[in-house]
Amino acid sequence: MSTTPTTAGAVVPPLFQGLFDDAAVFPPGNLPVAEAVPAHLAHRAAPYADAVGPLLCGAGRLGELAAAVGAVTGTAAGGTGAVSADGTGPRLRVGLVLPGGSSELGPALTSAAPFVVAGVELATRDAREAVAALDLLLPPDVPAAVELPRELLRGDGLEEVLDVLVDSPYRAKFRTGGVVAGAFPDEAELAGFLTGCAQRGLPYKCTAGLHHAVRHTDPATGFEHHGFLNVLLAAAETDPKAAAEILAERSGEVLAEAVRTLTDRQVTVIRNSFTAFGTCSIAEPLDDLAALGLLSPDLTPQEDR
Template sequence: MTPLSEFAADLPADPSLFTLLIDDAAVFPPGLAPLPAAVREHRAHRSSWYAALVGPLLVPASVAEELRDLVAPSEDPLRVSVVARPGTALRTVTEAVHLLRDHPAIDLAGVEMGWAPEWRDVDLADLPLTLEVPRGPDQAAALADVALDADDAGELQVKFRTGATPQWDWPAEGELATFLGATLELGLAFKLTGGLHHAVRGTHTVGSHEEEQHGLLNVVCAVRAALHGAGPEGVEALLAERDPAVLVPVVGDLDSADATAIRTYFTAYGCCGVTDPVSELHELNLIEER
């Protein structure tokens, strides 16, 4: 396999393109890091040369009590987002938020949970909210419902799962392109989660098997293209592109206005191995060590 360094950009990309882009999902599959280790490693990420790229630590609502007891009140604040998978009882989400919000060393960045018709009934103490939308025919209704309340930028957004789970087959390029087109048409910000570990679309080895994975740079290029009027076929083609030589020059040439426009919509994504995309972006010279 040709090393990514062979496709390195001439100059790093605009730094704002990747600022706070990678949320730390270390405790979620396939990483499944124990919570103490995840907290310790997250603090290391936040003190590293790539700290500007790293968003909050994502923690399941079910471990809120463990997290509260793990973080000492005298420690430096730990920025976290509470995450509840679709189907989690709304009461569980509310209890986790109220358990953590008054901790002196826990900084709650927001809440992520599955969309349901009654999502407005959750008391989130005015925290930013991310709603994971379903697949299939219910997705359009969910997006339209969220759009009714999405007036304050950054306070309400949607989430789409780009990786496979035991209950969720891998969504191919066409499905992801449809989601991107729908969110942009409605003016909705979004984040992605699951399987987005690599810079470029490809077939990657995970454990003892190979699986299809979307690429971070593909998503960046696809959003830019959609914002510039590309139709579904053009967006899908960019999501399917496996050649770094096609994607890297486009990303490297984005100016600050492009970066701002892209990140207004593509706000973040969850990754259980933060250093995976960081190392590839560095190898491609799209970010530089400072």
């Protein structure tokens, strides 16, 4: 299968469809909600819209989000039109991020009623308790992901958590970066999570630190960032050593060539595993793919051209 599109009638390749959840309001981007809403609506109307997932929002900012959408559409914040792209169209798709755990779930779902809840991301220290809360309160058509602190996912802790989630309808969520060096797992730690999920057929999403396609050292901070292409290619591996080797690859050309050789079946397996990741920039990952020849330049944000 070739994932290199032609310019005429360019489409987002299946490997990248819905991969980039819009986390513009989260660190390190920290875009004000009033700016994030029109930017997200522009992404959803752009030629690359198929690559963009929901707008992620913390539970405590849903009122602010409704007001911002109302300001963009010229409708009252509490009305149905306040959450549509143009005042008449489909309601805004929002991913609820709940760092406060299960106690936030019920109130957040109530506050999010004006929106289409496209997913819930629940942080917890107890996977069983989180699953029980989701079973009780989450509508059956809303997907969810459960995130535990990385310190609880070391050794036998990882196996125990993944075994709890594989018996549930929910995904795992893994933090791949942050604003301090310690927030970035090394290749072995991330490979352990990826292969543990692959061995169980457990889907997952990632968050933070994956703005760029290829593993690199950030020149400003010195932090080691994983590349989202590395993670995609490692997603189908069940051997931790093989996955770690892919995660360590720093050549964009090597990774791009590996992507080009993927079969349709391999793409399906990969995306059934690695479903999405949150990125505070939609432009950066698209630009990286275009630079590697994996995405038509027509499918990058206009302001970057």
